[in-house]
Amino acid sequence: MIVFSPKQKQIITAPYDVTLEVNEGTPRSSKTTAGVFRYADYIAGTRDENHLIVAYNQEQAFRLFMECDGFGLMHIFGDLAKIKHDENGDHLLVDTHNGQRKIYYKGGGKADSKKAITGMSLGSVAFCEIDLLHMDMIQECFRRTFAAKDRYHLADLNPPSPNHPVIKEVFEVQKTRWVHWTIDDNPIITGERKQEIHETLKKNPYLYKRDWLGQRVIPSGVIYSMFDMKDNIKQKLEGKKIEMYFSGDGGQSDATSVSCNIVTRHKGKQRQYDYKLNRVAHYYHSGSDTGQVKAMSTYAKEIKTFILWCQEKFDIVRSEVFIDPACKSLREELHLLGVVTSPANNNSKDIKGSSKGIEVGIERMQSAITNEQFLLLETEEYDHYNFIKEIGMYCRDDNGKPIDANNHALDEARYANNYYYRKYVL
Structure with missing residues (x-):
């Protein structure tokens, strides 16, 4: 009943x-x-x-x-x-x-x-x-x-x-x-589960007001609050295609997220050419959200299918498949299927001024979004639903530190942007 x-x-x-x-x-x-x-x-x-x-x-x-x-x-x-x-x-x-x-x-x-x-x-x-x-x-x-x-x-x-x-x-x-x-x-x-959720959410004022009290709050703590649903989303790929590469982060109970990224070249304003990073498709599955935990070998097969679909869809061959260095098992399963991977730059060794580690990557990503160098491309399959949900919820705690939640797609997006930044922006 x-x-x-x-x-x-x-x-x-x-x-x-x-x-x-x-x-x-x-x-x-x-x-x-x-x-x-x-x-x-x-x-x-x-x-x-x-x-x-x-x-x-x-x-x-x-x-x-x-x-x-x-x-x-x-x-x-x-x-x-x-x-x-x-x-x-x-x-x-x-x-x-x-x-x-x-x-x-x-x-x-x-x-x-x-x-x-x-x-x-x-x-x-x-x-x-x-x-x-x-x-x-x-x-x-x-x-x-x-x-x-x-x-x-x-x-x-x-x-x-x-x-x-x-x-x-x-x-x-x-x-x-x-x-x-x-x-x-x-x-x-x-009541026990409510208390557990309350203890987690109270660490961040934004999440506490939004996800515990159910209030409409200005997302001042949201890390990528500059992302605009109009300016950063495009209906078609513009510019000359220069390179396609993939970026991924994996887990079994946590989400496995892999993005397809295409760099395009445009007539420059300050220099001869400008480049944009287009996130054109997104594979995403969460074992905890769906209740269906998949083996890493299954993820690898689905990711290979995703990669081949993207190459056919956009008529360009991939240059790289970057996977978080911590996801060793996923990398090995992809290698067994003939998909060569490289360790993604997760900012673990980056230092820029007073910023260190992940903060360097976050600042680069914020800059790319603000300058409309980072764009989402609408596609009929492998859409950006989970990326958009995360980008509105990825926050900092009271001490200003990024909370390790709602960031599976955003982590691999940061990896993708790191590669783009070093090769096309610097």
Whole structure:
């Protein structure tokens, strides 16, 4: 039997009397689970046939709402639901007492994501982590429901920065019911585990306010706060391709992260040529996040597939594969598959003025981001979802030291930038 918290019961049984319902609060507060059951209740009674779940990418949409750790829509509806595909895409086909209902699931993190729903008529949209979605996609979703009989929108998110555009351009525009969540609203987390989480988060004021109190806070402690979702993200590769190389960091319970990087040459302003570092694709898997721990040999096979895909996609052969020197087992497994690797420069020996070690690499990365020398390129596969999540959460503690968390993708991005800096900037 499923036990719901009072907050979850409040959400699931609320009247459908607003345009948008927003569940905002801390990670592990059970807001997504409540949203899934709320959405299932809506689907069971709606008169509209087509509906949409949208997350940063399609995989996230499926994992968060269809699967949801065994509590997703496909489990709630059980034998009444089947995964299908038609001209509009993948969807869950549900038999209800009102007839069949199609729940499509799609990615919405890219500028052209809205093309996937252009022309569709929808009864409702559920936005997963709405602050990570492209604003064009969000607005198109609202337009697609204009003709609905039972128009409904549901969104969830962790607390964004107070100046995030989703607040003024979406929440304050719609007739919105906003509900705040904290970890105390999760009925399955024990007091002992809450205390453990509290002790970890209280070491950093930003994380404590955001992930314990569920407050919107200006990310002053975020190390790469200068990263801009418009200026540092491009839709296509520009300039002349000079070199492709890969950078990686690995672990079994921790995340394994490998990026594909392409250096491009451009007409210079101060000198004949300028160079940019384009992070064009990203392989990422976390054993702790997914509950699926893979062998290093499996990671190596998947990484080799990723490398070959990138070379074919961008029509250029790699020059190097840099892996963190500490990841000896991953390097050995890659060597067995014929992928030659080199130890990445992890800044362990770097000194620049008063900065030492990792701080040297961080300063280089901050400079590359600020100068728009470091760019993300949108691709249809191997996207940057996990990189973007990390870059908004990688922080310093009260003593100004980088906290060793939310940094798996960012560490290997730093390694990639170290190589770029020494070869193309110095």
